[in-house]
Amino acid sequence: MQSVLRSVGLLSLLFCPIGAIDIDFSSDSSIKAGAAEIAYGLVKYYTGNNTGDTPGNLPDPYYWWEAGAMFGALVDYWAYTGDDSYNKITFQALQHQVGDDADYMPTNQTRSLGNDDQGFWALASMTAAEMNFTNPDADQPQWLALTQAIFNEYVQRWNEAADTCGGGLRWQIYTFNNGYNYKNSISNGCFFNIAARLARYTDNSTYADWAEKIFAWEQSVKFISSEWQVLDGAGNGGTDNCTEVNGALFTYNHGIFLHGAAYMYNMTESDTWKTRVQGLTDSLEGTFFQNGVMWEPPCESSSCNTDQQAFKGHLARWMANTAKLAPFTHDTIMGLLKTTAAAAAQQCDGSPASGFKGHAGTACGFSWLQGSTYDGKTGVGEQLNAMSVVMTMLTDSAPAPYTSANGGSSTGNANGGASDDSKIAHMKEITTADKAGAGILTALTLGALLTSCVVMIKD
Helix, strand or coil: CHHHHHHHHHHHHCCCCCCCCCCCCCCHHHHHHHHHHHHHHHHCCCCCCCCCCCCCCCCCCCCHHHHHHHHHHHHHHHHHHCCCCCHHHHHHHHHHCCCCCCCCCCCCCCCCCEHHHHHHHHHHHHHHHHCCCCCCCCCCCCHHHHHHHHHHHHHHHCCCCHHHCCCCCECECCCCCCCCCEEEHHHHHHHHHHHHHHHHHHCCHHHHHHHHHHHHHHHHCCCECCCCCECCEEECCCCCCCCCEECCCCHHHHHHHHHHHHHHHHHHCCHHHHHHHHHHHHHHHHHHEECCEECCCCCCCCCCCCCHHHHHHHHHHHHHHHHHHCHHHHHHHHHHHHHHHHHHHHCCCECCCCCCCCCCCCECCCCHHHCCCCCCCCCHHHHHHHHHHHHHHHHHHCCCCCCCCCCCCCCCCCCCCCCHHHCCCCCCCCCHHHHHHHHHHHHHHHHHHHHHHHHHHHC
């Protein structure tokens, strides 16, 4: 398959300007060639497969969550296009970062990661299970089991105290991290999304019950508004108690709830979930699209940070999967994605002076509202966004997510996960012997310093 796509890519160069990505969206082969070019530029940012580097990590300024998001997107890329060029590094990354408890809390990340950071790796492992990505050897952590472990840990962290919003996950896992007193939609969205997908994959009602509980809680604290907009979150301490909601509207918050709701509808075909999917779909266009082109409202008109520059691609892929799982949304969603894909491809003609290692003239910009004028911004988020929305044009021929009943082969462990308390190394109690030893070392150090000072004075 790799050689076929490379041949398609070479042929496409004969019919389009050198460097620029020119896609005929009526041709699957042209869409695949364009997506392959963008994916190449994306993966060139990755250094985890270099000698001495850590598999699964992106270099600065990219945080750990974005690496998980990238590899989840590359699983989708393979499923949509058939191009397995990046399967080896994706498999290696998704296995290397599982951590000692097989729950995507590796020791080099645990102290600083939040519920959403862990969640994006869970989303990637769930995608690997649903797309029948290469299964690990039997003695290694399995995709379904990894997702179940994180679900179980989320259940432990769910906080129903009346003075902390009566439910929900905090943004951060540990009290010593900034953001611990904030409950946000993306952390709870990760929990909701994997609960819904586990429910459909396993047909286990426990997961479905949690999906309902999380969605209802989001509505109860008005993180999901009566107009079906998904707001960012709120503080949960003191007198705040989720009463002062941060109304920022980010694409990935909306997408993660739309996507999970589509799974629940697909599994249940209930009127309740159909209403929720329809409401979230109807609010998309007025919130996140200008003249049919997707944008990031809170920051795109000014400046988005590195994290925010990677949000739109998630909404694009989650919209596409919604169109497949909830067919009544198909025409609306695919219409919006088509105009957006065309606009995104126009932005993939940049040649930045530094940073970009893809082919000259194929760097993708961030704002798709700029037309064919490259906006000068480039990075992992920009490439990830463009790859994601371009490949959604293959949605109708892409496979639907598998379940354990219709071909899904990943095996699970419903009891996976571990206590958070066991993951942070605590400093041992200081003993009398420790104090004595420290005193001796201090005396020796001071003696050495005094001796060096005498030598310098004599010199």
